Amino acid sequence: MTTSPFAGTAASRRQFLAWSGTALALGAAGCSAPGGSAASSGQKAAAAKGSAEPLTKVGLDYPFTQLPLYATLVKLSTAAAKKHGVSLLTTSDGSIPDTQATNLNTWVARKTPAIVSFPMVFEATEAIAKAALDAGLIWVTYGGTMEHQSADIRFSFREGGALLGEAAAKWALENLGGKGKIAFLTDSTIELGRERTKGMIDAFTKLAPGVDVVAQEQAIDPDTGLTKTKAILAKHPDLNLVLGVTDASAYGGFKALEQTGRAKDDAKTFVGGQDGAAPSLIAIKQGTFYRASAALAPQDIANAIVDVPLAVAAGKANPGVEVPIALVGRQDTVKIDALLAQNG
Amino acid sequence: MTTADSVLVRPRALAVGGLGTLRRHPLILVLAVMVLVFQVSTGSFLDPANLRGIATDAATLAIVAVPLALLVISGYLDLSVGSTLALGGLVAGWLAGQGQSPVLAVLGGLAAGAAVGAVNGVLCCYFGLSAFIVTLGMLTAVRGLAQQLFPLPLSGFGPGFAWLGGSRIAGIAAPVVIAALVLVAGALFLALTPAGRHVFAIGVNREAAYLSGISIRRTPFALFVVTGVAAALAGSIKASVLDSAVGGTSGAGFELTVLTAVLLGGVALSGGSGSVLGVLLGVLFLGSLQNGLTLLDVPTFWQQMAQGTALVAGAALAHFAPRSAR
Numbered sequence: 260m261t262t263s264p265f266a267g268t269a270a271s272r273r274q275f276l277a278w279s280g281t282a283l284a285l286g287a288a289g290c291s292a293p294g295g296s297a298a299s300s301g302q303k304a305a306a307a308k309g310s311a312e313p314l315t316k317v318g319l320d321y322p323f324t325q326l327p328l329y330a331t332l333v334k335l336s337t338a339a340a341k342k343h344g345v346s347l348l349t350t351s352d353g354s355i356p357d358t359q360a361t362n363l364n365t366w367v368a369r370k371t372p373a374i375v376s377f378p379m380v381f382e383a384t385e386a387i388a389k390a391a392l393d394a395g396l397i398w399v400t401y402g403g404t405m406e407h408q409s410a411d412i413r414f415s416f417r418e419g420g421a422l423l424g425e426a427a428a429k430w431a432l433e434n435l436g437g438k439g440k441i442a443f444l445t446d447s448t449i450e451l452g453r454e455r456t457k458g459m460i461d462a463f464t465k466l467a468p469g470v471d472v473v474a475q476e477q478a479i480d481p482d483t484g485l486t487k488t489k490a491i492l493a494k495h496p497d498l499n500l501v502l503g504v505t506d507a508s509a510y511g512g513f514k515a516l517e518q519t520g521r522a523k524d525d526a527k528t529f530v531g532g533q534d535g536a537a538p539s540l541i542a543i544k545q546g547t548f549y550r551a552s553a554a555l556a557p558q559d560i561a562n563a564i565v566d567v568p569l570a571v572a573a574g575k576a577n578p579g580v581e582v583p584i585a586l587v588g589r590q591d592t593v594k595i596d597a598l599l600a601q602n603g
Numbered sequence: 604m605t606t607a608d609s610v611l612v613r614p615r616a617l618a619v620g621g622l623g624t625l626r627r628h629p630l631i632l633v634l635a636v637m638v639l640v641f642q643v644s645t646g647s648f649l650d651p652a653n654l655r656g657i658a659t660d661a662a663t664l665a666i667v668a669v670p671l672a673l674l675v676i677s678g679y680l681d682l683s684v685g686s687t688l689a690l691g692g693l694v695a696g697w698l699a700g701q702g703q704s705p706v707l708a709v710l711g712g713l714a715a716g717a718a719v720g721a722v723n724g725v726l727c728c729y730f731g732l733s734a735f736i737v738t739l740g741m742l743t744a745v746r747g748l749a750q751q752l753f754p755l756p757l758s759g760f761g762p763g764f765a766w767l768g769g770s771r772i773a774g775i776a777a778p779v780v781i782a783a784l785v786l787v788a789g790a791l792f793l794a795l796t797p798a799g800r801h802v803f804a805i806g807v808n809r810e811a812a813y814l815s816g817i818s819i820r821r822t823p824f825a826l827f828v829v830t831g832v833a834a835a836l837a838g839s840i841k842a843s844v845l846d847s848a849v850g851g852t853s854g855a856g857f858e859l860t861v862l863t864a865v866l867l868g869g870v871a872l873s874g875g876s877g878s879v880l881g882v883l884l885g886v887l888f889l890g891s892l893q894n895g896l897t898l899l900d901v902p903t904f905w906q907q908m909a910q911g912t913a914l915v916a917g918a919a920l921a922h923f924a925p926r927s928a929r
Contacts, residue, residue, distance in 0.1 A: 325851030330754030447903055477903035480852045481845050486660050490897035493653030494645065507849065514845050518769065519652070538758035538847045603755040 314397075314572040317345055318366050319564055320376040321401070322352035322359045327536065328557065331602055335561030343565060356380050363387045373397035373568035375412070379449070381405055397571045399579075401564070402451065409571045410579040412563045416451050419553040419584035420458025420504070423531050426551045426586055427502055428466035430529050437469040439499035439527075442491045444478040444508040452479065455504045455533055463502065470500070479504060484511020492519050499527055506532035506539035506552050513542060513549045523547045535587065537602045540595045543588065551588045557601045559583070628869060629920045630884040634891065637913075641895035648895055655776065659844075661890035662778035663688075663837040664864055665883065667857075669789035670830040672865045672882045676793075677823045678806040678874030679727055682738040683719060684834040684861055686745035688854035691716040691835025692842035693753045699764035700757060708764060712839045713832050719745055720831020724824035742858060750850040758847035768843030778840045785833070790879040798822055806874030863914060864889050888913075 319336055321329055333349055340347040348371060350362040356379040366374055367390050374391055378384035381403055388407040391398045400411040431439055443460055446452025464472065473495045476487040484503060492498055492515060501516065503509025509532030521528055528548040532539050535554025542549035563580050570578035587594050625631055641648040667684050674681055695712030699705055723741055727734045770777045793799040801822050804812040813819045834854075842848040868885030870877030892913055896906045 325750070325855065327754070327756045327849055327851065329851070330750070334754075445903075474897075474900060476897060477906075480855070481847060481849070482841065482853070485845060486656075486893065487897055489656040489660070490653070490894045493650055493656055493894075494647045494898055496652070507852070510847060511845065518844070537756055541759060 313344075314373055314569055315345060316348060316372055317565060317568050318348040318350070318371040318374045318376075320350045320352065320359065320363060320366070320374060322350075322356075322377060322379050323354050324351055325354060327602075328534070328555075331557045332561055332564070334603075335557055335601065336564045339561050339565040343569060345565060345569070347565075352379075354379070356383065360384070360387060364390075367391045367394060367396065370394060370396060373399065373572065375399040375401055375564050375568060377401035378403070378405070381450070397568050399564075399567050399571065410567050412560070412567055413579065413581045414555065415581065415584060416454035417458035419533055419555075420455040420460075421462040422458075422584065422586040423502060423533055423551060423553045424459040424462030424464075425466060426588070427500055427529055427531055428463045428470075430550065431467045431470050431500060434529075435470070435499055435527065437467055438471075440471045440473045440495050440497060441500040441502065442474040442476070442488065442495075442498055442512070443472065444484050444487065444501065444503040444505075444512060445475050446477060446479050446504040448477075448479075452504055459502055459504065459533075473498065478508040478511065481507045481511035481514070484508035485515045486511075488512040488515035489519070492516070500529045501531075503530075503532035506534040506536035508532065509549070509552075510536070510538050510542070513539075513547070516548070521548070535598050535602075537599060540587070540599055540602075544592060544595050546589055551586055553584050554587050554594075554598055555582060555584055556598060624880070627878075628881055628884055630867060630869070630881070630888055633916070633920060634884060634888050637888070637891060637895065641891070641898065645895070645898040648891075648898060653894065653898070657887075657890045657894050658779045659776045660894075661886050662776070662782035663840050664861055664889065665782040665886045666778075666785050666837045666840070667830070667833045667861045668864045668868075668882045668886055669785050669879060670826060670833045671861055672868065672870045672877055672879065673789065673793070673802055674823065674826045674830055675865055675870050675872060676806045676874055676877045677802045677826060678809060679734040679823050679827070680738060680862075680872075681720075681723060681827065681830050682735070682858045682862070683723060683741035683745055684830065685854040685857035685859075686742050686749060687716050687719045687831050687834035688838035688841070688857055689848070689850060690719065690745055690749045690752075690838070692838030692848040692853055693749055693757060693850055695835070695839040696757045696760050696764070696842040696848045697753065699760040705761075705763040705766060708760075709767065709836070709839050712835045714835075716831040716833070716835025716838070717828050718831070719834075720828040721824075723831065724827030727827065728820045728824040746851075749853075753848075753850040756847055756849045757842075760842065760846055764843055765846060766843070768840050768845075778844070781836070781840070786879055786883055789882075793879060802826070803875055806871075806876070808875075860889065867914065867918060 317340060321332060323329060337347045352359040352362060359379055363376060364387060367387060374396060385405060385407055388398045388405055392407055397409045400408045402414055404411045404413065431437060445456040474491045478484045478487050488501060488511060501509060501512035503512060509530055513530045516528060517523060524546055525548050530549045531551040533553040535552050539549055539552050543552060559582050563582055567578050567580060638648065647653055671681055671684065691712040694715040695708045698708035698711045719741060723738055726732045726737045768778060772780045793802065801817045804817055805819050805822060809819050838854060864885035865882055866872060867888055868881030870881060892910060896909055901909060
């Protein structure tokens with residue numbers, strides 16, 4: 260005799276719930292660090308004493324958790340914090356501004372003594388930053404400057420774009436006689452992307468006005484970079500330059516050019532991006548036509564994430580920093596190796 | 604003839620004939636007009652190089668869309684394919700990067716996809732949990748797993764692994780050949796096998812199918828596993844084409860693109876109706892639209908509006924088509 264699956268559904272669900280409950284209980288037990296509750300209450304007590312106490316905790320709120328840089332930053336910042344006897348907390352915002360606001364409000368309510376936040380929407384985060392300052396907490400703005408803050412960690416995203424644009428323009432003048440065709444893979448969805456895009460396009464078109472701009476397409480990931488560049492190549496098979504707002508999108512462009520039969524070291528082709536991502540750095544080092552990346556050094560950022568709040572806590576004047584962006588090319592092998600080592 | 608009758612007599616996948624096909628798949632007409640407009644406007648849309656590009660890009664979409672369509676026809680859904688694609692690509696790429704043979708690397712990726720599909724299948728088919736909730740949860744969980752296992756981008760998978768995405772078979776790109784095989788297999792499965800007919804029967808009325816002696820758990824479970832494997836295969840192909848894979852971004856949003864292609868192709872979200880030809884049309888429609896708008900240099904936000912409008916128009920056309928088409 261067989262039993263109807265419809266009749267048996269309730270029993271199956273009961274079994275499932277029982278198994279799930281057991282699994283969750285075991286999982287929770289496995290995830291708890293020994294003595295976790297005692298440490299937690301101790302930390303709460305320390306935090307409640309206010310900023311007169313030495314800084315023991317820094318909260319890093321970096322919303323773009325899907326980016327490879329996130330994992331690198333957390334790893335390096337945790338190590339940097341450990342050197343100073345500080346523990347690093349992180350949020351999981353998933354690139355959602357609402358989630359970021361909720362997580363930041365929770366940290367303020369819990370009186371996390373120092374918060375380093377990369378706001379997705381700067382204006383919307385001002386109220387939270389003010390609440391943090393009013394509660395006696397340290398607020399460090401990452402990637403820009405806010406009205407309410409203790410200090411900031413700045414990057415000149417436009418300058419990074421300009422560095423790449425200038426290098427590409429110089430290459431076009433030297434190798435193409437100032438002629439040729441260029442496609443820009445851009446981003447207009449967030450402030451960082453707009454700054455990089457503007458810096459890159461303005462610098463290039465100013466220095467190499469004879470190069471024909473045949474496309475400006477939104478692309479920040481390799482897949483979109485590949486698809487868009489393939490379409491551009493169908494219309495302009497003699498495309499010479501592809502500049503990306505990120506290394507990821509530029510890498511997609513690089514692969515599209517390769518797949519249309521362009522030799523890896525083609526002398527009349529230039530691809531460049533921004534970030535200093537590992538696949539791009541490797542392509543540059545190998546002497547391909549991926550020729551440049553405007554790179555941030557993750558270690559510099561990680562140090563700033565820990566050092567700036569510590570400097571604020573110590574009462575230092577002008578504790579903010581500007582993290583430099585450097586252009587790396589084929590000749591910068593030492594720098595590339597150092598960046599690759601930092602990336603993992 | 605009712606939908607249930609048609610299932611018992613002959614699945615819609617077998618329906619052929621010029622005008623009849625047009626009536627059942629009005630997207631053919633939309634696609635033809637769109638291609639004409641793009642060709643006239645750009646002059647390069649129908650260039651062989653561009654068509655090859657569209658076909659290669661659409662291949663991964665088709666590979667996942669076919670098994671997903673079968674799953675939807677059977678009354679289920681899988682929203683975790685984007686994350687499964689990432690996990691499959693990362694596992695395959697990592698194995699290739701470790702010096703494993705490309706075949707073993709791809710098999711490793713496929714095994715990861717099968718595992719995700721099996722978890723989805725057990726929870727949905729044997730425990731009766733909502734496929735929407737389960738696969739939505741798995742979308743996030745598998746993405747987290749992929750990022751935890753591979754927090755940094757992987758690249759440099761070697762020339763052997765590059766074969767999967769970059770080689771040509773009889774002058775046709777390997778991913779396109781694989782997609783064609785998947786399309787043919789899907790169509791033959793639906794049209795010629797008893798299990799294919801069961802897919803429709805389960806989608807129309809699960810209880811009636813059960814009372815007719817059809818295994819209402821085994822077939823959808825197998826489809827969940829096959830969908831997971833297909834997503835992992837697509838991920839392996841993408842990793843091969845790009846010679847890189849990123850845990851956080853590979854395949855992000857892919858689940859919505861592939862579901863859009865399936866629904867545009869006339870597969871009913873409520874189950875019980877659909878065809879592989881429709882899925883192919885949905886895939887080609889999305890690929891052509893994206894490519895054509897790029898060729899026309901349409902600004903980003905206008906592209907988004909045009910894509911959204913075209914999708915709604917295509918869906919409306921499918922909805923108002925003769926009932927037998929749905």
